[in-house]
Amino acid sequence: MNGPAGNDAPAILVEDLRKSYGERAAVRGLDLAVASGRICGLIGPDGAGKTTTMRIICGLLRPDAGAVHVLGRDSAREPRAVRERLGYMPQRFSLYPDLTVAENLRFFADLFGVPAAERVTREAELMEFSRLGPFRRRRAGQLSGGMKQKLALSCTLIHTPEVLVLDEPTTGVDPVSRREFWRILRELAGRGLALLVSTPYMDEAGLCDDVVLMHEGRSIARGTPDEVAAAFPRRLLEVRGAGLPEALARLAASPRPGVKVHRYGDRLHVVHDDAAQADDVARLLAGAGVELHPVAPGIEDTFVELMAAPAGGEATP
Amino acid sequence: MNRILAVVRKEFLHILRDRRSLAVAVLMPLAMVLIYGAVMDMELRDLKVGVLDLDRSDRSRELVRAMTSSGFIVAAEHLPGREEIEPGFRQGRFLAALVVPRGYGGDLARGEARVQVLVDGADASTAATVANYLQAVVATVNRDLLREAGLAAPFGARTRIWFNPELVSARFVVPGLVALVLMMICALLTSIAITREKETGTLEQILTTPVTPAQVIAGKVLPYVALGALVCTMVLLAGKWVFGVPMAGSWWLLAAYCLLFIVIALALGLLISARSPSLRVAMMAALMVTMLPTMILSGFVFPIASMPGPLQVVCRLLPATHFLVVLRGIMLKGQSWFPLQTAALVVMAAVLLTLAVRSFRLRLE
Structure with a gap:
């Protein structure tokens, strides 16, 4: 080269x-x-x-x-x-x-x-x-x-x-x-x-x-x-609506294994792996005054997910 | 070369745009020549002295006349009594008092006369000068009296001051101002100019172009050399025309030593800017390292011989000290051979320049 x-x-x-x-x-x-x-x-x-x-x-x-x-x-x-x-x-x-x-x-x-x-x-x-x-x-x-x-x-x-x-x-x-x-x-x-x-x-x-x-x-x-x-390895639920603080409080009060929540201004992104987890989150947030939609991940989601994951390939302490 | 010129051009634009700094750089030295030249006059004229003549004889009047005819002293007032002396000092009506005791004339005839001189010591340097004048007056009167009696004075010193016979302080001050101006412009302004460029990030921007660090520095420094030379010439001419400071030696030799001193000042400026993390630090450092010692410790204002030993050593380490000896030598005495000072200045220039270049390389990497 x-x-x-x-x-x-x-x-x-x-x-x-x-x-x-x-x-x-x-x-x-x-x-x-x-x-x-x-x-x-x-x-x-x-x-x-x-x-x-x-x-x-x-x-x-x-x-x-x-x-x-x-x-x-x-x-x-x-x-x-x-x-x-x-x-x-x-x-x-x-x-x-x-x-x-x-x-x-x-x-x-x-x-x-x-x-x-x-x-x-x-x-x-x-x-x-x-x-x-x-x-x-x-x-x-x-x-x-x-x-x-x-x-x-x-x-x-x-x-x-x-x-x-x-x-x-x-x-x-x-x-x-x-x-x-x-x-x-x-x-x-x-x-x-x-x-x-x-x-x-x-x-x-x-x-x-x-x-x-x-x-x-x-x-x-x-x-x-x-x-x-597209490299985002997991699924994403977007949470929007007037009850966002309530939804955030409920999610924080009862954390689900393998489910992560990120806040982006006026919406939440709930990161999960399968339909069972999505249903679980939907049940938890029922009546909180929010809407849930599955969304396609953006670069920011990928970034946040990969940043949190242990760096692959190289040894890290 | 073209790149150096580009930096020079740009630097001149900076200097011309910053009118206020330019005015300070040009006018301050001139103002200093005028103010120092006029104010730092070591002579005292028209001193007011209170006279208490208790003898009231011809002899005592003769003494008072001898005192006032010198031109330096005017008898402010004849005091009616001893109790008037202290209020006179307190009210500042006179700086010294001469007391001629009763029977002075008679004592004089017997050769054992005494007079008392009282001096206001609040201003120590004035007091010393006044006391000296009055003693000189008494000595003169003594000598005249001896001659009158047909006797020769056993011992007498005649002082003649060379090179500056009237002890005009401007002649003494102007060379010092040259050193100060060169330090101010070449060291202080250069270090500010370079540190500012480092601080605002423009240095990084410039260095992404094909220009080398050496070219940048050369380009930044040259305008200040020109400015320093210009202001320095102005100071010398002002000294010559306003105060008649002589130029006994060669202008060329003077210019050569100024150039050597400029190199030293620039190296100091570069060193300071390379080592300073910020503009503020650079300014303070430049003031502390260049201006203050040049003013206080170089023999510009205070004589080095009167300083305590360790401080004298510090003085000898200052470039300005040696530069001043050379300047005064050339201007006042027409001297042209300064082996010791030249060696000292050349060594200092070499050491400072090496240090400056080395620390600049490190910082730019």
Whole structure:
């Protein structure tokens, strides 16, 4: 896998990646592949190792073990060669608030060594694309959250990278801007870029082509969003209605073996294995003012179920 | 090279956008030259002295006249009696009192005259100066009397002060301000600029581009070298035009030593920013490590020779101490050979630069 990337080789290839900070293991044996033209979602809670993985892919951190290749180049050995073809957007808004939109773009173009003529056309293109054109002369610090993210994205796109690594780009952004941002990401994938996007939002998982669920430094599930949802090994009952607190209290008062209850806002998901258990729960909740329906599991259900299960395959204390 | 220029360009934009900090960096040193130059005048003029002449003879009037004709002392008032001395001190009407006892003229003829000098010790340094003036006056009168009697004074010292004959403090202060300004801009501002970039996460963002850490640092540091050189020139010119601070030696030599000192200050700034977890810590550290010692322990304001032994050792470890010796030597004496100071400064620059580069590498990984 060390040779130059062929047409079918993944743009990002991570094999058995490991990284510890002193005693604490951040990534423990992660495998990952992102193909050109696809959006791969790296999904997991804070502390799952998403940021560490991304920093290693960008060559900012050295891995303890494992291999990371971007477009056929080793990120640890040739970080600069990798960076010339990769765009990375860290989690925090990291542009200069006292510089204008145009000045920020210009700075990154210069750092990437974009020739002046190309810079001008590229900048016009990005302004059009991100709809930041009318704000060229505005200081970055005075932009709204969504516009800041679009500017940060534009800065990472100024050198026409082939691979884009975005660390939680929509965290703290309003829903309308989030949708707009994902529209832009989809457009970029359509142009053939490989995108690795991390997010703590399960609803964004459905917007990806592939997802990797990450927990405690490992991937616990991978595939298309549908495949991951279908990987849910058990059955699900959804409980809704005005009597939700009453239902929750009854379920808590008499726990059933093998039955788990998760609360998602205005509904409960009751995880079980067979019809007998479902009938048992239905009897328990009769008259509590709730409705019960069997539902198809989503990614979030899979995630919660797999997170709670002992990690398969590898030895854990 | 283009990447360094890109960082330089961006850094200049930061400096120009932050008008307030720029104003402080440029105006504060100038204000300091003007204020220190004017205020730190060590001379006292028109001192008010109360005179209690109990003798009222020609001889006693002669003494009072000798005292007031020096220009430094004006007799504030002739006191009617001893009981007036204390209220005079308390009300601040005079800082010293001269008491000429009854029979002074007669005693003088017999060669055993005495006068009393009382000094307000509340302000110790003024008191010492006043006492010195008054003793000098008495000595002068003594010498004149001896000459009158046809006798030569057995012993006398004539003091001449070289290089700064009028002891103008501006000449002494301006070199110190140069050191202070360079420390402030090159160490304090640089460490703030780098730590800020670390804290806001932009450093991480920049390092994902093909730029190397060394290029980033070079680009960030160069604008501050330029700013430091500019302000430093302004301070020197202000000293020359406003206070007539001389330039006895070579401007080029001066510039060369300033550059050496700038390297030291930058290394300190880098070291501080590499070791500081936050902007606040960096600012405090820069103030404690660079500005305060430069002001207090370098011989800028307080003479090192008058400090206790262990503190003198600390003073010798400060780059500013050696830099000041060189600056004053070049500007006031036209000196051009400083083997000891040069060695000390070069060693300090080498050590600090090595430390700074090493700790920066560690932190960026």
